[in-house]
Amino acid sequence: MNTISIPLLIVIPLGTAFLIPLIARKKRFIADILGSAATLALLVLSILLFRYQGVYSIGGWEPPIGISWxxxxxxxxxxxxxxxxxxxxxxxxxQYMERYTSKHKYYSLFLLMVTGMNGVILTGDMFNLFVFLEIAxxxxxxxxxxxxxxxxxxASFKYLVLGSVGSSFILLGIALLYGMTGYLNMAAIANNLPDSNTMLLMLATVFFIVGFGIKAALVPxxxxxxxxxxxxxxxxxxxxxxVLIKALGIYALTRILFNVIGVSKLYGGVLITLGTLSMVIGVFLAVGQWDFKRLLAYHSISQMGYVVLGLGIGGYILASDGNIHAGTxxxxxxxxxxxxxxxxxxLLFLCSGSIEYSTGTRELKEMGGLGTRMPVTRATCTIASLSIAGVPPFNGFWSKLLIVIAAIQGGYHWLAVITILVSFxxxxxxxxxLRYTFLGELPEFLKQIxxxxxxxxxxxIILAILCMGMGLLLIPGIKEVILDPASAVLIKGAQYAQDALVLH
Amino acid sequence: MKGMSLIVKTVTRWVKVFIFLFGVYLIITGHLSPGGGFSGGVIIACSYILLTLAFGKEFTLNRFGTGIAKVLDSSSALIFLIVGLLGFGSGGVFFANYLQKRFPGEELSLLGSGNILISNIAIGIKVASSLFLVFIILSVLRLVTGTDGIKRIVQDEEEE
Incomplete structure (x- = not known):
């Protein structure tokens, strides 16, 4: 188990995605078994591979010419x-998809999406990133x-049009970087970029911010x-x-901004602005919603704002040689x-699915009093709601606390105040x-649920236990194993290029 | 009369084989000249699309059906993946080119590219069947406004 097995992360979902339509068209249970087995295998593999780092050259062709993962x-x-x-x-x-026809097509598309995301995360090649991004x-x-x-x-047509616009911007950005350096390998691009911040490089960066910003649904x-x-x-x-808006949006954007182009004060400032806008506007749009899932969707925009704000503050502080501790x-x-x-x-979206499965509605005004009929959904939904709101024992609290402390240490007192207000x-x-779904009177038409x-x-239940326990990741000893290697990659910045060319 | 006029039908009957063969040519010489799996596959799909346009979709659906295209669609992708995995097994690297590539006295021969030829054929079948299916689906499905005023996509014929 080392870098040799990296391709399996792509091969398993891709192979299963094309195997399911061949053998499971008539028998639904085979599709269920194959789909669950593939994702379980991916989970086990990704945990086993967690300790390893390395570069894999596809077909034995070395970087910077060949594609590397x-x-x-x-x-x-x-x-x-x-x-x-x-x-x-x-x-x-x-169980949930039993109500739809063509379950095998569902699993096939699902696994293709997972393939695309794994590819975007693993790849060290710009054009390979674009291909996997389009697959997902x-x-x-x-x-x-x-x-x-x-x-x-x-909704799908709207998503298709805007997503394609985003992809076009990303492709233009990649073309500009290729024209400037003559390489598509990320590490080689990072090594060969012009030292001064030319207009062309800034244009490429703006294209990346717009393109990945659309994928990540940042506020404008x-x-x-x-x-x-x-x-x-x-x-x-x-x-x-x-995961999709994170893998295609946030991950790819930070990888390119921090590791390839190199974060500067300007880009850090842009990230802070986008993050704050998403955080504030997203949450105020969410408060007035009465459709359960639409409300959750607006909260996704707001919470993505927190992530981008944290990364932006870190990038700005690192670029301006400020308090390195606060940036980290x-x-x-x-x-x-x-x-x-x-x-x-x-967890919240699965809870909304569980409620929709039983009641057949997503309108908060039509529900009420479900707490007595659906005790497990009520408990898990409450845990998830308290987590997203940042109530102390749950995981959301700890990460928001880190962002607030970092903002205060870095001198952004107003941002810290805004972060706390948005949390309220x-x-x-x-x-x-919680009030409109689980408490109150049970409506007449829901007596039988x-x-x-x-x-x-x-x-x-699995996700709810994780929500309660993930605060433990910050304990010294666990933090060094799981979270620190990830943030170290971003803090090292351009050092990535040296690592990615030497490690193979 | 289903389909287009007699002139179009007659010309199509003559031309379809050449279009198909040109697609095959592009696929199997993809490593020697411009072309390859994708462009050849598109041209093969075009020959079937031309048949459908000239003779009407009932003609194509009754003769070929979508069953074979669906099987080819998935299995060719699997073949491509297996080519990559075999490299994993024999060369030690994913997508390693493990077949013999140099034949003495015959530079640039048809078999002189190792597994690129097999990959090109798999890609060609995949692209041809996918594009054909996309065209058939677009011609079979319609958007209909129901009695309740909600628009739905319905199918002309049952596909399975």
Whole structure:
């Protein structure tokens, strides 16, 4: 188990995605077994590979000419997150997707999306990144439209158009970098970029920020997300909000900004601005929503703002040679919040799916009093709501605390205040959710409902336990193993280039 | 009369084989000249699309159906993956080119590229069947406004 097995992270989901339509078209249970087995294998593999770092040259062609896959602390962390959430989502799908036709197509598209995300995370080559990004994006367009109704098709079309605009910007940025350096390998580009910050390089960076900003749904570019995420089936919403916007948006953007182009004060400032805007606007748009999943989607925008704010503060401080301790803490906080958000937001979307499965509605005003009928969903949903609002024992609190402390140490007192205020508004909006779903009178037409089946409750319980326990990741000894390697990759910045060319 | 006019039908009957063969040529000489799996696959798909346009979609659906195209679509992708995995097994690296590449006295021969030829053929079949399926799906599905005023996608014929 070392770098030799990196290709398996791509081969397993890709092979299963094409095997399922061949042998499981008529028998649904084979598709269930194959899909769950593939994601379970990915989870085990990504945990086993966690300690290793290295570079894999495909076909034996050495970088900078050949395509290389780079495994370092940051990509290891992202791989575990993707595998964990996709395993929980497939477990949930077994029962939930029974209501839809063509289950084999669903699993096939799902695994293609996982392939694309794993590829984006692993690759050390610019054009390879674009290809995997498109695989994941195209699969997600199809999955958003999976219900086939008018509303889903409209949301999917909007997502398709805006996503393609984002991809075009990314492709233009890659073309500009290729024209400037003559390489597509990320490490080689980083080594050969012109020293001075030329206009062309800035233009490429702006293209990357816009393109990946659309993929990550940061605020000026967020229009597609509140339509696309609620329209998809619940496990897909959990995947889209939980990992897709992070792997395709935040991960790729930070990898290119920090490790390839090199973060400067200007780009750090841009990230801080985008993060603050997303945080504030996202949460205020969320408060007024009455559709459960649409409310969660707006909160995804807001929480992505926290992550980008943390990374931006860290980048700005590092670029301006300020308090290095505060910069490290900010990046650590951003990455930890990214990890936490993927757990509690996918838990919330799965909870909304469980409620929708039993009651058939997503409107908060039509629900009420479900707490007595659905005790497990109520408990897990409460834990997730308290996590996202940043209430102390749960994981969301610790990462927000790190970001606030880093903002104060770095001298951004106003940003710290805004962060705390947004957290309060988040709490208010989730108290509204809990009040209208689980408390109050049970409406007449919901008297007959039962708790969701056990196979749907298992992933809820797994994720809820993680929500309670992930604060432990900050304990010295555990932190050095799991979180520090990831933030070290971003702090080292241009050092990545040396590592990625030497490690193989 | 289904399909287009007699002139179009007659010309199509003559031309379809040449278009198909040109696609095959592009695929199997992809490592020697411009072309390759993708462009050749597109041209093969075009020959079937031309048949569908000239003779009507019932003609193509009754003769070929979508079943074979679906099987080819998935299995060719698997073949491509297996080519990569075999490199993993014999060369030690994913997608290693392990077949014999140099034949004495025959530079630039048809078999002189190792597994690139096999990969090109797999890609060609994949692209041809996928594009054909996309075209068929687009021609079979329609957007219909139901009695309740909600638009739905419906299928002309059952596909399975």
């Amino acid at each position: 780079v495994q370092d602390g940051f990509s290891n962390l992202m791989l575990v997150i993707v595998s964990l959430i996709s395993f929980c989502a497939t477990l949930f799908s077994v 994006a195209v699969a997600s367009y199809a999955l958003v439209a999976f219900g086939g109704e008018h509303e889903e098709l409209e 570019f967020h229009a597609w997300l509140p339509d696309a995420h609620p329209s998809a089936p619940a496990p897909i919403s959990a995947m889209l909000s939980g 803490l900010a990046i650590l906080g951003g990455l930890f919040h990214l990890t936490n958000h993927s757990v509690f937001k996918s 508004v988040t709490l208010i909006s989730f108290l509204k959710v 039962k708790e969701s089946p056990k196979s749907m409750l298992a992933p809820l």
